[in-house]
Amino acid sequence: MSVDAMPGNRSKFVLPTVMACAALFAAVGQAAVSGLIVRLYASTYPDDVSGLVLVDALSEGLRDAETPAQWVTQRKLMEGEIRDSLVQYPDLERIDPDRSFDQVRAAPPLRPVPAVVLSADRAVGPQIPSMIAAGVLPADVPRDFGYIIDAAQKQAQERLAKLVPNAKHVTRTNSGHEIHKEHPQLVIDSIREVVEAVRSGSGHLAR
Numbered sequence: 001m002s003v004d005a006m007p008g009n010r011s012k013f014v015l016p017t018v019m020a021c022a023a024l025f026a027a028v029g030q031a032a033v034s035g036l037i038v039r040l041y042a043s044t045y046p047d048d049v050s051g052l053v054l055v056d057a058l059s060e061g062l063r064d065a066e067t068p069a070q071w072v073t074q075r076k077l078m079e080g081e082i083r084d085s086l087v088q089y090p091d092l093e094r095i096d097p098d099r100s101f102d103q104v105r106a107a108p109p110l111r112p113v114p115a116v117v118l119s120a121d122r123a124v125g126p127q128i129p130s131m132i133a134a135g136v137l138p139a140d141v142p143r144d145f146g147y148i149i150d151a152a153q154k155q156a157q158e159r160l161a162k163l164v165p166n167a168k169h170v171t172r173t174n175s176g177h178e179i180h181k182e183h184p185q186l187v188i189d190s191i192r193e194v195v196e197a198v199r200s201g202s203g204h205l206a207r
Contacts, residue, residue: 033095035059036104039163043107051194052115052167054160055187056177060101061156070148073141080137114197114205115167116190119157122176124149168193168205 035057042049063071078097085092128146131137142148161169170190175182197205 033058036095036097036100039110040100040104040107042113043104043110046108046111049113050198051113052110052164053187053190053194054115054117055179056118056120056157056173056175057160058097059156059160060105061159062152063097063101065152065155066148070145070152073145074149074152077137077141077145110164112165114194115164116194116205117157117161117167117169118173118179118186118190119169119171120153120175120177120179121171121173123147124153166205 035054036059038052038054039057039059042052062074066074075097082092082094086094123146125144125146128137128141129143132139132141132143157171158169161167168190170186173179173183173186175186180187193205
């Protein structure tokens with residue numbers, strides 16, 4: 001089932017990770033689905049969200065940084081990532097990036113809140129040829145496409161870090177895309193930092 005980032009009403013919004021402390025909510029979004037949902041939720045219900053942590057999150061900036069032809073290949077790779085899961089569970093909900101990007105773009109701007117953006121720093125470029133050779137990726141994927149992804153994602157992550165004033169952008173994560181699995185403490189520390197910034201009332205994060 002293909003879905004977008006806006007389920008239609010507030011009661012159906014599911015935040016993949018939410019830390020609640022009294023009236024405080026720090027919304028944490030990672031990867032393709034949750035990063036877009038968290039951003040859209042924060043834009044739509046600003047009084048519910050007092051801080052953000054985005055963990056190498058997918059954004060419309062990736063599509064913007066690629067040509068239309070490159071985006072077609074990118075979509076093919078994104079859909080391939082869940083192919084095995086769909087075989088096991090055909091009703092798996094999956095996000096439609098283009099519809100969700102359009103929703104996020106049409107939403108109100110995020111209000112200023114303490115925010116941390118964690119970006120993967122392990123290059124995809126060198127990994128693509130061996131993945132094609134192993135049959136993990138289709139043979140028609142250009143062998144240099146990983147470098148296109150790296151350049152586009154770098155631009156996209158820089159844009160994410162400018163969504164709210166004074167957001168902290170952590171680019172030295174020593175990690176691939178799944179930062180929450182490779183370095184969970186980094187994600188935990190970022191959440192705590194945002195929570196403390198809200199609790200203190202200063203809204204300031206350590207640089």
